[in-house]
Amino acid sequence: MKNSIIIFRKQVKDTGRNLxxxxxxxxxxxxxxIMENAxxxxxxxxxxxxxxxxxxxxxxxxxxxxxxxxxEEKEKNTLRMLFFGSVKPVEYLLGIGxxxxxxxxxxxxxxxxxxGYGGVEFLRFLLIMAAGICVSMLLGAVIGxxxxxxxxxxxxxxPTMMVFAFLPMLAMFxxxxxxxxDYAYSQQVQLMLNGLAAGTGTEPKSLLIIAVxxxxxxxxxxxxxxxxxxx
Numbered sequence: 001m002k003n004s005i006i007i008f009r010k011q012v013k014d015t016g017r018n019l020x021x022x023x024x025x026x027x028x029x030x031x032x033x034i035m036e037n038a039x040x041x042x043x044x045x046x047x048x049x050x051x052x053x054x055x056x057x058x059x060x061x062x063x064x065x066x067x068x069x070x071x072e073e074k075e076k077n078t079l080r081m082l083f084f085g086s087v088k089p090v091e092y093l094l095g096i097g098x099x100x101x102x103x104x105x106x107x108x109x110x111x112x113x114x115x116g117y118g119g120v121e122f123l124r125f126l127l128i129m130a131a132g133i134c135v136s137m138l139l140g141a142v143i144g145x146x147x148x149x150x151x152x153x154x155x156x157x158x159p160t161m162m163v164f165a166f167l168p169m170l171a172m173f174x175x176x177x178x179x180x181x182d183y184a185y186s187q188q189v190q191l192m193l194n195g196l197a198a199g200t201g202t203e204p205k206s207l208l209i210i211a212v213x214x215x216x217x218x219x220x221x222x223x224x225x226x227x228x229x230x231x
Contacts, residue, residue, distance in 0.1 A: 001091075003086065003087045003088070003091040003092075003095070004091045004092075004094040004095040004098065005095065006087075006095070007087065007091065007092055007094075007095025007096060007099075008095045008096075008098050008099050010095075011069065011095065011096055011099040012099060014069075015099075015103070021065060021068065021069075024060065024061040024064055024065050025061055025065075025103045025104065025106070025107055026107065027061075028053040028054070028056050028057040028060070028061070028107065029053070029057065029107040029110035029111060029114075031049075031053050032049050032050050032053040032054070032110070032111055032114050033110070033114055035049035035053070036049050036050060036114050036115075045194065045197065045198070046197045046198060047114075047115040047116070047197045050111050050114055050115040050193075050197075051115075051190060051193040051194055051197060052168075052169060052190075053111070054108070054111045054129060054189075054193060055132070055165065055168050055169075055186050055189055055190045055193070056165045056166070056169075057104070057107055057108070057111070057129075058104070058129060058132035058133050058136055058186065058189060059132075059136060059161055059164035059165030059166075059186045060161045060165045061100075061103075061104050061107070061136075062100050062101070062104050062133045062136040062137040062140055063136040063137070063139050063140035063143075063157060063160065063161045063164070064140065064157050064158075064161050065100050065103075065140065066096065066097070066100055066136075066137050066139075066140030066141045066143075066144055067140040067141070067143040067144040067147075067153045067154070067156070067157040068144070068150060068153060068154065068157070069096055069100075069144065070096065070140075070141060070144025070145060070153075071143070071144045071147050071148075071149060071150045071152065071153030071154075072150045072153075074144070074145075074147075074148070074149075075148070075149045075150050089225075093141065097137055097141070100137055100140075101130075101133060101134070101137065104129075104133045105126070105129070105130065105133065108125070108126055108129040108130070108133070109126070111125070111129070112125045112126065115197065117196075121196060124196055125193070125196060128189060128192045128193060128196065129189070131185075131189070131210050131214070132185060132186060132189040132210070134214065135185050135210070135213050135214050135217050136161075136164065138214070138217035138218055138220070138221045139160065139217050139220070140157065141221055141224070142217070142220045142221050142223075142224045143156050143157050143160070145221075145224040145225060145228045146224050146227070146228065163184075164184060164185070164186040165186065167180075167181045167184050167186060167187060168181060168184070168186055168187045168189075168190035171187060171190075182209075183209060184209075184213075185209060185210045185213035185214075188205075188206040188207075188209045188210050189206075189210065191203070191206050192206050
């Protein structure tokens with residue numbers, strides 16, 4: 001845990017010096033604050049912008065940052081130097097993953113506050129978001145581990161995060177896309193947040209699809225981890 005905490009602190013400093021990376025964590029919470037307070041449309045679902053930008057947040061930030069950080073440190077041979085030292089691969093991944101998770105959850109708290117959630121609803125909101133963030137983190141780690149450079153990682157991560165971030169929004173306007181999106185974890189997070197806002201509860205189907213997505217992402221991560229020689 002000591003090495004993981006050191007990696008965590010190192011990443012906090014690196015992100016503080018990298019505006020392009022840090023903006024990933026604050027962009028969508030800030031947009032939610034602005035849109036929730038600036039736009040009021042008749043018959044709009046409750047907390048519409050909170051739900052929409054929250055899903056974009058989990059689809060983009062954890063996936064993109066994990067892929068970017070891991071691929072950059074591989075390209076610069078920082079990982080090799082760390083592993084030649086006293087840092088184990090698992091400790092490194094826990095440190096980076098812990099930082100990304102905490103940073104994303106900080107944005108999640110902002111979404112919950114803007115949406116006016118409190119008590120049990122506040123905790124449920126955090127849990128729903130945490131599930132989506134974990135799946136995205138695993139996918140981002142897979143991309144970062146398997147790619148040889150940051151450019152290669154960005155090439156793969158960008159379309160991947162665009163699909164998961166914008167698929168739920170597109171599904172609102174197109175029935176065909178909605179049928180495809182129904183199998184995406186980000187769409188199920190969107191539906192769960194909508195149900196929470198409307199007070200209608202959560203469908204078991206949503207929990208199942210998110211769970212299956214997490215298992216698949218974890219399997220891909222283990223495969224990438226072993227193939228890269230980190231295990």
